[in-house]
Amino acid sequence: MVQNASEGSITSDSHSSPIQHRPRNYQKFPGAQYILPSDEEEKARLELQHRVLQRAISSRLIIPPLSLQSGDKVLDCGTGSGIWLTDLSKQVPSDVSLFGIDIEPRLFPTSELANMQFSVGTTTQLPTDWSNTFRLVNQRLLIAALSANEWPTVLSEIKRVLIPGGWVQLLEAKRWGTEKGELSVKHRKLLEELFASRNLLIDCSVQLPHLLKEAGFENVHVEEYKLPAGSWAGKDGEETRDNFINVFRGMKTPILNAGGFGYVDSEEGYEEWMKDMSKEWDVMEDTTVDICVFYAQKSA
Template sequence: MSRGDDYALGRGRADSIRLDAQHLLWKLHKGYELHPRIPVTSDMKVAEVGTGTAIWIFDVARQLPSTVQLHGFDISDSQFPPKDLWPQNVTLGLLDSLVDPPESLVGQYDVVHLRMWASIPREGDMSSLISHVKHILKPGGYIQWEDADLAHQVIKGATALELEQHLNEILKRVGFDYNWVSNLPNLLRQDGLCILESESGHFKPDLMQLCTNTYLLALREILLGNKEMLAEGLLLSVEEVEVALYRLCSTNTNGTIYTWSPVSLLAQKEG
């Protein structure tokens, strides 16, 4: 049974541009798309759950043999590129990754890629997602995961610092819990997966602006999508926070930094 679509952000054209910009951010930060420790074979099958615009799938398809099968899954197809633009070895489809996978997908993939699940699900319980991914992996298959640790931010600038406390209050009101991201390696270990590599920290200075731009746009999407859920009693009204965030998004304020901490890992299912 599906748990439904609880996506906290938007799926319009501007939202898709933000996702594609975040792909560039990760690409510049890590220096690769598919982790270099993952062995490439001509008959391998690669999946991405929560594929969004499929920008990662499309990018990886350019670098791998044309015989590799790449499947992108999402609970919504509204951000998928038109089908006539898909590479021949790419398939995109609908899938709820927070429930057990269909039998046809069990044990099918050499690699499963995940990125930016920080706000899904809101309560921070990742057990369903991890179980799903583990089931669709082949024995010995790899998990490549990049995510945003929103509990450990780097924020500078008077306007940004003032806004932070109000946004944090709003995120807490609508039930977001980001503490699981920094604990991700332990969550995978508890599910019997082997952690081959784990990295956390901060973006280099030359990527701070790109992260700031995409993060502020994402926060604006979350705010717009959750206005009806917010009760009275905030230090500022939702409208006031929305205006302040819009101003921060609309201007290139010198010295303003509003970033999250990148977390990435490579894990393997026992053979």
């Protein structure tokens, strides 16, 4: 059962009583709030997501005005499956050192190149011996991972590990769905409650320019992109739809464990909601997923 947007909560106690369901595997890193799963299904989704995002930004892996040289070091925070680093390895000299860090090792590549290294850790506390090491730090879509009080810490840590004159590039979601679609509007309200319950910063894309400046970064730039989502936009739109609807499917366990926040009262109801929202995106031609790319420089 899914409640209509105009009807409010199902019951007052559904907000706190866990809803029985078949859970997927999730990270168990101490203190982490990340709300997406860590399994083979998610690994496949991350590969699709990489294609969708790269298509949106014209296949650019490096956004700032820099060209990596022999001996440079690159860090990918929240690397997931490492697909961004794997693609980058094909475009840079073989003696550029590539590092990936993530709280969940199950998604790491099963094999890695000689110049590629993956480690378990959190971007809120990068290794102390990494200070002034990297020419470029990449991080994307940690909207569902970092709390409001962690974002300043993360940006400070990234700045610390960059060499003077080095660059950070971030990519975050800003908006998704259609404001004309009942299911999309209701879903946004559900996610606002989920994120608030974990102190996650759902509007991080709006706050990041200020946060970057507060952290002491210079030359802060922002690029915004609208990704058409739904079958109305052809194959590209279908891939964008599939990726992001599957993001929301991956949030099923934290939503249902919290009792559904008054919007849903069963696993079947949640799955049906996702199917119906996918159909809504297919027929509403203003449906997009909006992303923001940020890049900024550490002072020389």
